[in-house]
Amino acid sequence: MKILITSNTKKYFNTYIDFIDHYWIRYFEKRKIQFTLIPNSKNLLSNYLSKNVDLILLPGGNDISEKNKSSKNRLIIENKLIKFSIKNKIPLLGICRGMQVINLFFGGKIEKISGHMKKSTKIIMKHNLFKTKTIKVKCFHNYGIKPKSLSKNLEIHATDKYKNIEMLKHKDYFIRGLMWHPERESNFNKLDIIFKNLRK
Helix, strand or coil: CEEEEECEEEEECCEEEEECCHHHHHHHHHHCCEEEEECCCCCCHHHCCCCCCCEEEECCCCCCCCCCHHHHHHHHHHHHHHHHHHHHCCCEEEECHHHHHHHHHCCCCCEECCCCEEEEEEEEECCCCCCCCEEEEEEECCEECCHHHCCCCEEEEEECCCCCEEEEEECCCCEEEECECHHHCCCCHHHHHHHHCCCC
């Protein structure tokens, strides 16, 4: 499997650095997955756009509301990658922030929520992806998506007990989003299942 994954970014002295979470590196190593890290540079993006990839991954990190230049560039790049995914029928997966980006791209909204930062949450599955009605996950986000804020192009695949959307899928394209972090789980079972069902 070959993956394009976008970069997280943070302030570093008088500049910014792009980086990848080592949870992802651990997973890629264990599953022998080739990956390419996309820098937060609009000018360099075209160098990385290849149809010979199996998945485009928009990982977590950085609230979308951040106003610094690097975060703004990341959002621009991820929007371009969603377009590239659709045009070339390449599956795309958004994790946490990435799911929020997907909803915004298709005309939905996000809103501030409480009780989801470093909290374990039981979510209710609307589809049979994991062959169980509920699963327990750990969340790390300050913003979320309510049913009323969901793009009409997307459908709900899981919610918590307060109806916050925890998993979604595009109605027509190979695009999924999760609000939790399966890459941070020790056995990677849920992430493996998600990867195996990218085109379903």
